[in-house]
Amino acid sequence: MPYPELAERLAAVRAAIDGAIARGGHQQRVAVVAVTKTHGPDAVRAAWAAGLHDVGENRVQEALQKMAEVDVPLRWHLIGHLQRNKVKQLDGFALVHSMDSARLADALHEEGVRRQRPIDVLLQVNVSGETSKGGYGPDDVRAEAERLTTLPGVVVRGVMTMAPFDAEERVLRATFAGAREARTALLEAGHPAAELSMGMSGDYEVGVEEGATMVRLGTLLFGARG
Ligand SMILES: *Cc1c(COP(=O)(O)O)cnc(C)c1O
Numbered sequence: 001m002p003y004p005e006l007a008e009r010l011a012a013v014r015a016a017i018d019g020a021i022a023r024g025g026h027q028q029r030v031a032v033v034a035v036t037k038t039h040g041p042d043a044v045r046a047a048w049a050a051g052l053h054d055v056g057e058n059r060v061q062e063a064l065q066k067m068a069e070v071d072v073p074l075r076w077h078l079i080g081h082l083q084r085n086k087v088k089q090l091d092g093f094a095l096v097h098s099m100d101s102a103r104l105a106d107a108l109h110e111e112g113v114r115r116q117r118p119i120d121v122l123l124q125v126n127v128s129g130e131t132s133k134g135g136y137g138p139d140d141v142r143a144e145a146e147r148l149t150t151l152p153g154v155v156v157r158g159v160m161t162m163a164p165f166d167a168e169e170r171v172l173r174a175t176f177a178g179a180r181e182a183r184t185a186l187l188e189a190g191h192p193a194a195e196l197s198m199g200m201s202g203d204y205e206v207g208v209e210e211g212a213t214m215v216r217l218g219t220l221l222f223g224a225r226g
Pocket of ligand 1: 035037058079080162200201202216217218219220
């Protein structure tokens with residue numbers, strides 16, 4: 001049985017999440033997205049067996065391969081940057097976390113119209129302004145929230161963000177609070193933007209304290225990536 005420690009690790013994560021919800025006071029429900037990138041289909045099967053029904057991948061091609069190999073009704077999340085020429089390959093994904101530009105939003109909308117089923121997306125916001133990270137600038141979110149109401153091919157379910165790696169707590173909190181504000185702007189524009197996807201293995205407890213409804217965990221569940 002691969003990943004023998006998964007159940008135990010997941011139990012610890014769920015307990016930590018419960019503690020973070022209580023400390024943060026947002027009273028939200030939190031979904032754990034098991035990030036299986038670089039791991040084989042065994043990791044996906046182990047996630048399913050452990051009761052994790054949401055799986056995250058950051059490359060379309062790698063995800064499609066695993067979808068073909070693993071025959072359980074998981075929800076697949078695309079969490080990595082998406083090239084516009086790949087929007088036609090999204091049928092198997094439940095949610096795209098990484099709508100990171102107006103041009104990509106347009107392409108996703110066109111595909112959603114073409115396939116006659118809108119694409120569920122999160123708007124990725126780059127709160128910290130790191131040039132290595134994609135996403136909308138926080139100052140652009142309000143105008144884009146208005147514009148997105150004219151694109152029926154996408155359904156904006158919320159916001160995703162990534163905090164700077166190994167940042168101190170103050171920076172993490174400011175980043176996550178910025179994402180929460182972006183979600184408020186989407187809600188005020190009328191989008192069904194309930195979700196806040198924020199927090200990875202190193203910072204998910206702070207993410208949950210700041211209101212995350214989804215955390216994306218790889219290393220903590222499956223061990224270091226090769
Ligand atoms: C890889 C990845 C994760 C998971 O990272 P860990 O630190 O291994 O938990 C989460 N979100 C995104 C966007 C990723 O690319």
